[in-house]
Amino acid sequence: xxxxxxxxxxxxxxxxxxxxxxxxxxxxxxxxxxxxxxxxxxxxxxxxxxxxxxxxxxxxxxxxxxxxxxxxxxxxxxxxxxxxxxxxxxxxxxxxxxxxxxxxxxxxxxxxxxxxxxxxxxxxxxxxxxxxxxxxxxxxxxx
Numbered sequence: 001x002x003x004x005x006x007x008x009x010x011x012x013x014x015x016x017x018x019x020x021x022x023x024x025x026x027x028x029x030x031x032x033x034x035x036x037x038x039x040x041x042x043x044x045x046x047x048x049x050x051x052x053x054x055x056x057x058x059x060x061x062x063x064x065x066x067x068x069x070x071x072x073x074x075x076x077x078x079x080x081x082x083x084x085x086x087x088x089x090x091x092x093x094x095x096x097x098x099x100x101x102x103x104x105x106x107x108x109x110x111x112x113x114x115x116x117x118x119x120x121x122x123x124x125x126x127x128x129x130x131x132x133x134x135x136x137x138x139x140x141x142x143x
Contacts, residue, residue: 004080005055011035012046016056017073022066 005013015028029043047067050056058065088094102110 005076008042008046009050009055012043012050013055013069013073013076016067016069020069022059022068024061024064024066026064 011032012028015031016023019027025040025044025047028047029038029040032038032043047056047058047065051058051067055070056067057070058067085091085094085098099107099110
């Protein structure tokens, strides 16, 4: 598990994940500048660092690069949660505390996720038919 993203790394990755396509430094810069003053070289350095850390892959386009996420934000969040959980000295208590912090909407999302991971619900066990179990007591002459 790589270390958590820093504030600026997260701001950059948020855009890369949201746009879900290869992006240029200029595109990320222009979007970030709506919220803060930031230099082109700063964004370029952050994207280069993210590439070195394995968060994005890049492909040359002329003299510049296009950057694309290696994994999803959901996978990143899951890895952070797993890392925090496995570092606990009492994983069950950590989960109980975590579930206690969840909103009703988050609990529903958790229930949905558990159903997806478990797959289709198994049916109730059924009694075998006479064809499947021809030697059953009910098949005999009352003995």
